[in-house]
Amino acid sequence: MDYKSQIDTTKLPLHVAVIMDGNGRWAKQQGEQRIFGHHNGVSSVRETAEAAAELGIKYLTLYAFSTENWNRPKDEVDALMELLVHTIGNETPTLIKNGIKLDCIGNIDSLPKSCIRELNEAKEKTAHCDRMTMVLALSYSSKWEIIQAVKSIAEEVKSGAIDVDAIDEKLISSKLCTAKMPDPELMIRTSGEHRISNFLLWQLSYAEFYFTEKLWPDFRREDFYEAIYKYQNRERRFGKTSEQLAQ
Numbered sequence: 184m185d186y187k188s189q190i191d192t193t194k195l196p197l198h199v200a201v202i203m204d205g206n207g208r209w210a211k212q213q214g215e216q217r218i219f220g221h222h223n224g225v226s227s228v229r230e231t232a233e234a235a236a237e238l239g240i241k242y243l244t245l246y247a248f249s250t251e252n253w254n255r256p257k258d259e260v261d262a263l264m265e266l267l268v269h270t271i272g273n274e275t276p277t278l279i280k281n282g283i284k285l286d287c288i289g290n291i292d293s294l295p296k297s298c299i300r301e302l303n304e305a306k307e308k309t310a311h312c313d314r315m316t317m318v319l320a321l322s323y324s325s326k327w328e329i330i331q332a333v334k335s336i337a338e339e340v341k342s343g344a345i346d347v348d349a350i351d352e353k354l355i356s357s358k359l360c361t362a363k364m365p366d367p368e369l370m371i372r373t374s375g376e377h378r379i380s381n382f383l384l385w386q387l388s389y390a391e392f393y394f395t396e397k398l399w400p401d402f403r404r405e406d407f408y409e410a411i412y413k414y415q416n417r418e419r420r421f422g423k424t425s426e427q428l429a430q
């Protein structure tokens with residue numbers, strides 16, 4: 184089925200979030216080391232970003248490295264960081280060509296210096312791009328992010344800058360890494376795992392979840408279009424009834 188032609192471009196999600204999972208298993212299937220899978224996941228990132236930008240999606244957030252991923256073997260962590268440094272540098276011209284601005288969320292200070300430098304450089308070089316923002320979640324976990332937000336609000340209450348009664352949804356959202364973005368309407372996870380793995384817990388509270396068995400290095404444009412098409416054919420009720428929505 185040609186999903187792309189069936190997509191209603193007037194009803195696109197503004198923000199799509201992706202848990203890019205299955206690189207290690209993909210490599211294992213080829214009899215290779217896990218890092219081979221990470222390397223091959225780069226073309227999936229490129230295709231997904233280009234497809235999303237071409238469709239007219241405004242924000243694409245990619246879960247690239249979680250707080251928990253620091254617990255992997257050192258060799259893998261080092262190789263992932265190196266891959267990140269090289270990929271960001273190499274892909275910046277492609278981002279610019281596609282009008283994609285780069286941003287990142289997470290505990291960026293915990294990344295190696297070379298990574299931080301590449302990220303900052305790529306962010307600067309793509310700052311003028313306004314077709315879509317691609318957000319890399321790096322050394323990110325939702326619980327970490329929520330703890331930062333709670334600490335910041337607690338400080339403001341302590342100093343008397345705000346009253347406890349002023350704490351509402353809007354204030355909490357404004358303290359998260361995603362403060363400037365709309366919440367994702369759609370979350371895609373590859374590799375057949377049906378869990379959220381500490382990703383955007385607050386922001387995904389009303390998102391549609393789409394799971395595919397495809398391993399991330401096999402994920403292509405068509406798979407992205409399929410996810411968007413399936414999303415558009417769901418009824419988002421937000422607690423209401425179907426009858427209310429029909430009115």
Ligand code: IPE
Binds near residue numbers: 203205247249252399
């Ligand atoms: C996702 O693939 C990439 C990262 C988490 C960095 P995995 O490395 O988790 O691959 P699997 O899930 O073990 O196959």
Ligand code: IPE
Binds near residue numbers: 204248
């Ligand atoms: C989630 O994948 C994190 C990223 C894709 C970066 P993991 O492979 O780390 O998650 P679990 O361990 O299966 O929950």
Ligand code: MG
Binds near residue numbers: 206
């Ligand atoms: Mg995994």
